[in-house]
Amino acid sequence: MAVRVSMKVNGKAVSGEVETRTLLVTFIREHLRLTGTHVGCDTAQCGACTVHMNGKAVKACSMLAMQAEGADVLTIEGLAKADGTLHPMQAAFKEHHGLQCGFCTPGMVMNAVDFAARHPGASEQEVREALEGNLCRCTGYHNIVKSIMAGSKAMATGK
């Protein structure tokens, strides 16, 4: 059954016709063609699909597009400034080599931004625990953790 959904994505009002079973991630990727949000599993483990909904990190593979009706959604494409300047968390990932193949990266960054905003000054162990729902097969997490610690600091100091 087709339904119409409307929401705000990266500051822009969008709407589209979807099936009731259409996932939010499918709406974002296939209908809006915002392909930075990835799908890496089918059991909500990998976190590659993480976006922000109303300011909170959510896994877009684990909810229906309809559930985001009227919501304010932020995807990786909307994180940097309009002039292309990277968000401090994105910049920290670049500086600390927090990514390799880049596939898990959008989800990692979106989760990290939400986590850092809610837990400024978190310890390494807390960062590692916060990444429980984001899988990376390339980096061994070492540099992701470093990136998040640095990005968190940069966010807190407004740099």
Place this chain on the structure above:
Amino acid sequence: MGAPLIGARIQRKEDYRFLTGAGQYTDDVTLQGQTHAVFVRSPHAHAKIRSIRKDKALKAPGVLAVFTGEDLAAAKVGGLPCGWLITDVNGQPMKEPPHPCLAQGKARYVGDHVAVVVAETLDGAHDAAELVEVDYEVLPAVADASMARAKGAPVLHEAAPDNTCYVWALGDKAATDAAFAKAAHVTKLEFINNRLIPNAIEPRAAIGLYSRSEDAYTLYVSNQNPHVERLLMAAFVLGLPEHKLRVVAPDVGGGFGSKIYLYAEDVVVTWASKQINRPVKWTAERSESFVSDAHGRDHHTIAELAMDKDGKFLAMRVKTTANMGAYLSTFASAIPTILYATLLAGQYTTPVIHVEVTAVFTNTAPVDAYRGAGRPEATYVVERLVETAAREMKLDPAEIRRRNFIKQFPYQTPVALLYDIGDYEATMAAAIKLADVAGFPQRRKEAEARGKLRGLGYAAYIEACGIAPSAVAGALGARAGLFEAGEIRVHPTGSVTVFTGSHSHGQGHETTFAQVVADRFGLPIESVDIVHGDTSKVLFGMGTYGSRSLAVGGTAIVKAMDKIIAKGKKIAAHLLEAAEGDIEYDRGVFKVAGTDKQKMFGEVAFAAYVPHNYPHDKLEPGLNENAFYDPANFTFPAGTYVCEVEIDRDTGTTRVVNFTAVDDFGKIVNPMIVEGQVHGGITQGIGQALTEGCRYDATGQLTTGSFMDYCIPRADDVPSYKVDTRETPCTHNPLGVKGCGEAGAIGAPAALMNAITDALGIKDLPMPATPQTVWKALQNKKAA
């Protein structure tokens, strides 16, 4: 001319697009008129296919076609080829049963591709796939390699009535047995090198596109070696001339070996796109990846090490059964032979080694190269034996290694390899220092006071990277060359585009290769771009696997740069009115020796493209060169890893508390990227040792088919690592580089298991050392 770029921690050029969601992975590509494919896969490990009824599926909304093995056979679509012919102990070729792209009469593992549904939408294809009625007659199955040759075991293929692909051997058996007869001590271990599922976070994906107007195909595919994919598919499966098939491997989200191979899905979407005259896309769901990606490892091994009374190694004897799965994947046959048996000398002077490998077919997914590919299995054999031998002989594990290290190079091993260079004492000494091994007894005491068991283990690994040379590989059965190709296109104003046959799927070639080129040409790194992954752009390529990219692909680029500079000298000589022999070149400057007369790289490039003042009688205009490079030998990275674990007695939970890696990768172009490769490799190695174990039950059902029951390490399963390098430059490539992509996964499992068995005070423990396994071992020890 700026600061040297070789050896600099340059931030990656590719990061911006990945960090902003602008990467273009295969599933991100949407073609005009694109349709969607869903594969119908066998739910049974072994079954006869009595019939397949398509009619209901064909009537479902939006369905365009349903194809089965019969359709492919009628269209004369071939099976998937194996790229390496192993000759068995009797001089006979290995058994190569047909590997159809859609099952022909029989399904041989859970996930075997039986039919494909193509529909307008993905949901429509999924729905219709449920309507394809396959009438299976379930047959008995065998999943365990050690049971495959048992009397009465179910037979998978007519071509291999005893389920045996080959029995192969290397080394001098008589000399090895004689040395064992004289040994003062023999250490023996029997273990399983656990089967792993690679799980790159980007699932495999492919889009086939046929153009009627050009009578040509394009395949977008998540793949590590697009030219190899093209060669195999065009020449061996579809019978197409290669210029009619373009393969694009765009951004690829990790490979680890699992995306080297030509897979059935790639062939089917390509072929189907012509049948329906529309692009056909398939993207694996993770559950599909688990059952259908090529798996790794799965060896059952009995290994013995013979020593004299001082712990000097006299001989090694190894017998391995390797699980090939149900069919031979692209390089499956080479992994437990050429890339395993040849590494059993390790870093040691063991004078004689004999190894026998039996490769068997089972009702499981095909097994092929996974990060390390044969070398982790070899390192596990050698380093578990050596550490166990040290314990049995009451020798310090570092000391027994020191007594047996190879110290003179080049060194010919008894298992075919010629090590060009290394300094094993240096890497081990550095690792011992960095890991503060001296402080371990104190740390162990403190841990005991907290009720924890603490253990320390070493692994001194060696690997062979950049498999080569082609002539030798060919003599050993390779059906492909192992060179690499590169092209340097200097633009009129002096910027450069480099085309490489290597493929980057996380390794950072766009940065590392640009550093190599920008450094030599005296350019800012922004002036050099790297292009890879498209057979229509790159002249040729063998791709990225076996840690070969910089050593082989980088050298091809260096050879092309040599030609650019040689031509540039001729142009500069003309412009400077000097003899060509008087022109000196250094990082972008062509200079008349002993004078201040010079031309910059950009000026020479400009003259080549705006040849108003140009030696037309001697030179063609333009500045564009390519080169192919076939290495003289493998490279031999080596290093020592030291791992410390703490084990909770009550729960059996193991925590890796310290992990130290000191590697010798030869010259290093970008230390930041190299460290990242090591971190990732170690984590996959920790995964193998602690958390990852692929399991099939007795009926051949995969019981570890999702991230919920196959545990790849999470961030809080691993520590931060201490990594460092020592450097003995490779002697036979101009960059002096060796390769760093697999080392971590090769060295880590043995270091972990040596640490865990040290902590528990037991001889051996199967991987993965899950809390349950460890807890059981503790209970057994208590009971004993």
